[in-house]
Amino acid sequence: MTGPVSRFRTLPLRSRLALLVATAVAVAVAxxxxxxxxxxxxxxxSELDNSLQNTSVLGAEVQAALRNCATGSNPETTTTTAYLFIQVVDTNGNRCVFPYSEPVKVQAQDISVARHVIDESLHNSTTEKGAAVRVHTERVFVGPGAQAAVSVSRPLAEIDASLNRLALLLTAVAGLGVVGAGAAGLWVARAGLRPVDGLTLAVEHVARTEDLTVRIPVEGEDEIARLSRSFNSMTAALASSRDRQSQLIADAGHELRTPLTSLRTNVELLARSEETGRAIPPDDRRALMASVKAQMTELASLIGDLQELSRPDATDPGPLQVVALHAIVDSALERARLRGPDLGITAELRPWYVRAEPAALERALVNVLDNAVKFSPPGGSVEVALSEHGELTVRDHGPGIPAEDLPHVFERFWRSPSARALPGSGLGLSIVARTVQQTGGEIALRPAAGGGTVAAIRIPGAPTPPPEAP
Incomplete structure (x- = not known):
């Protein structure tokens, strides 16, 4: 069974805010x-008590009341409209009522005052007709050796009537205040939640149409404005991610089309030779198989690069560990010498230790060295140096990179006009840049003096390995 709290939570936020405001105002007003x-x-x-205490009764009036009691002419059942009742009380609780007064029930406090136990008393009582009165009793002198008290009373009806009228007035004002607060709370809730309504409509529009170009106007610096800015940033990031994904798919399809077309042509030639029985000349067959092998190698390399780049930038590349950068460079140099056996590759490596994922870092360095080997002329040289400050430089003597192309070299699938005739997908430097950035480092390409290009990589580290944790 659902309770009030559960039912309250099912209400719309606007209704809950209005209800909370009305409740808070109602409690405060009440x-x-x-x-x-x-x-x-x-x-x-307090004013009634002061009035009773300041009312003086003359001794002659007291004596007259006592004589009336003695003669039996005291009016115990007087009907009067007076607002002041006076009577004399003796030590036995007997009373003598003043003319034009109503008799008031004698209380224990009155007898105590008559017996001189206490000096005076303020208390409530009732008339014989049941009307509530406020009584002030004090000692009075009635003669030698006699003890008595005089009680002055006033009806409480005059106060109660005023209090009842005040209670009605306050109830009416409180009711109007609560109604007004509820209306004001509803208006404030609507005005305050209007930006949230806009945000809701925008989210529903995006969910329905997948249109990530929607932007919400941002006004002010409050929480709603922050939420709107965050939503705009989120949709912009999603749109950019989707655009990059679409571009990656389009570029990958374009790059895959060339080797696949070549493979298809070569495979069709081999299949036609088998179907027709016309043998391909041995030299042509060897060239054809070499072409198939080269295209398969290029496809495998391209697929590997695509798998590497398919991971989001925020994805953890793997556990970082302290590695010797000079050792990884030396291992990458061995692979580079195999790919450029006719090149003179020299290296001067100083010790430098960094925190990185070894496999990813070695792959990045191999890509840098492959670029240097690929663009070096036959019989050329490549100089590799790792300084004592941790800067790794790879310098080739190739055609170099035009200044207008330098800003694009780390973009995916981008290839300079001079490199489009060479094997490759244009993904290598993109992988290098991301790997270096994940280790906290930076990479830059710049023209080399005398021609060629210098790739400079700087990764934070130290010339000595850190001490092992205990």
């Missing part, structure tokens, strides 16, 4: 009204 009523009652009672 507390203020009750406090006001109690303070007013206390003030009226």
């Amino acid at each position: 507390a203020a009204a009750v406090t006001c009523w109690l303070l007013t009652r206390a003030q009226l009672r």
Whole structure:
């Protein structure tokens, strides 16, 4: 069974805000009204007590009341509209009522005052007809050796009537305040949640149409504005990611088309030779198989690069560990010498230790060296150096990179016009840049003095390995 809290949570946010505002105002108004009523009652009672205490009764009037009691002419059942009742009380609790007064029930406090136990008393009582009165009793002199007290009373109806009217007035004001607060709360909720409504409509539009170009106007610096800016940033990032994904697919399809077309042509030639029985000349067959092998190698390399780049930039590349950069460079140099046996590759490596994922770092360095080997002229040279400050430079003596092409060299699938005739996919330097950035380093290409290109890589580290943790 659902309780009030569960039902409250199912209400719309706008209704909950209005209800909370109305409830808070109602509690505040009720507390203020009750406090006001109690303070007013206390003030009226205090003024009534002061009035009773300041009322003086003459001794002659007391003697006259006592004589009336003695003669039996005391009016115990007088009907009067007076607002002041006076009577004399003796030590036995007997009373003598003043003319034009109503008899008031004698209380224990009155007898105590008559017996001189206490000097005076303020208390509540009732008339014989049941009307509530406020009584002030004090000692009075009635003759030698006699003890008595005089009680002065006033009806509480005059105070109660004023308090009842005040209670009705406060109730009406409180009711109007609560209704007004509820209406104001609903208006404030609508005005405050209007940007949220816009955000909701935008999210629903994106979910329905997958249109990531939607932007929400941002006004002010409050939480709603921050939420709107965050939504705009999110949709912009999603749109950029989708565009990059689409571009990657389109570029990958374009790059795959060339080797696949060549493979298809070569395989069709081999199949036709088998179907027709016309043998391909041995030299042509060897060239054809070499072409198939080269295209398969290029496809395998391209697929490997695509798998590497398919991981998001935020994906953890693997556990980072302290590795010797000079040792990884030396291992990459061995592979580079195999790919460029006619090149003179020299290296001057100083010790340098970095935190990186070894396999990814070695792959990145191999890509850098492959570029240097690929663009070096036959019989040329490649100089590799790792300084004592941790800067790795790879310098070739190839045609170099035009200045207008330098800003694009790390873009995916980008290839300079001079490199389009050479094997490759244009993904190598993209992988290098991302790997270096993941280790906290940086890479840059710049023209070399005398021709060629210098690739400079700097990764934070130290010339000595850090001490092992205990």
